[in-house]
Amino acid sequence: MTNAYQGRRVLVTGGAGFIGSHLVDDLIQRGAEVTALDDLSSGYLKNLESAGDRMAFVKMDLAKDDMRPLLAKQQFAYVFHVAGHASVPASVERPRLDFDCNALATVNLLEAVRDSSPHSVILHTSSAAIYGSGGDTLLREDSAKHRSLRTPSASWLRSITWRSMPGCTGFAPPFCGCSPLMGRASGSR
Numbered sequence: 202m203t204n205a206y207q208g209r210r211v212l213v214t215g216g217a218g219f220i221g222s223h224l225v226d227d228l229i230q231r232g233a234e235v236t237a238l239d240d241l242s243s244g245y246l247k248n249l250e251s252a253g254d255r256m257a258f259v260k261m262d263l264a265k266d267d268m269r270p271l272l273a274k275q276q277f278a279y280v281f282h283v284a285g286h287a288s289v290p291a292s293v294e295r296p297r298l299d300f301d302c303n304a305l306a307t308v309n310l311l312e313a314v315r316d317s318s319p320h321s322v323i324l325h326t327s328s329a330a331i332y333g334s335g336g337d338t339l340l341r342e343d344s345a346k347h348r349s350l351r352t353p354s355a356s357w358l359r360s361i362t363w364r365s366m367p368g369c370t371g372f373a374p375p376f377c378g379c380s381p382l383m384g385r386a387s388g389s390r
């Protein structure tokens with residue numbers, strides 16, 4: 202199998218979180234030079250213990266800090282954007298915090314990549330909400346609602362190159378293959 206990550210520099214935002222830390226481990230296994238970025242607002246450094254000194258860690262808040270110097274220096278081949286706050290109840294209780302961490306932080310990242318590392322491929326976790334609620338149908342990467350995000354109507358997504366990680370079923374479509382990853386810390390301190 203072709204390994205697109207061997208020897209490539211890869212950034213994982215939210216790298217100390219649930220999905221991000223497992224992604225870091227997987228990318229290291231694939232031979233990538235990994236940098237994990239996180240503000241540790243809900244993630245934990247202990248999630249990165251298995252990666253140890255095989256990756257670099259940068260503490261940074263995407264909503265406030267300027268990523269351009271890091272991006273300009275590293276010229277990452279791939280940027281996995283996994284940072285965010287996932288709690289729906291928290292988004293209702295504290296919408297401003299939710300907006301900063303999810304919407305503003307994402308726009309900041311996209312702008313910084315465009316300015317300082319325009320060749321980076323950006324991948325994002327999206328949301329389980331794209332599948333709707335209810336039903337007992339097994340979800341797959343080519344399930345209809347996931348595919349609909351690639352239509353021209355989703356114009357704001359056009360600037361992002363969407364690619365699934367080869368062999369990693371736990372990434373692009375939320376929930377697919379997540380169960381083997383359980384057991385790692387996630388959530389608010």
Ligand SMILES: NC(=O)c1ccc[n+]([C@@H]2O[C@H](COP(=O)([O-])OP(=O)(O)OC[C@H]3O[C@@H](n4cnc5c(N)ncnc54)[C@H](O)[C@@H]3O)[C@@H](O)[C@H]2O)c1
Binds near residue numbers: 220240283386
């Ligand atoms: N876990 C799932 O099943 C699932 C399903 C669908 C979508 N998602 C999405 O995937 C993403 C990650 O989910 P998770 O379960 O790994 O959550 P998580 O809380 O475990 O990880 C998110 C990480 O992002 C970091 N972070 C938050 N705001 C930041 C900021 N401004 N700057 C830098 N780092 C910041 C947190 O400290 C944390 O380590 C979220 O956007 C979530 O909505 C997750």
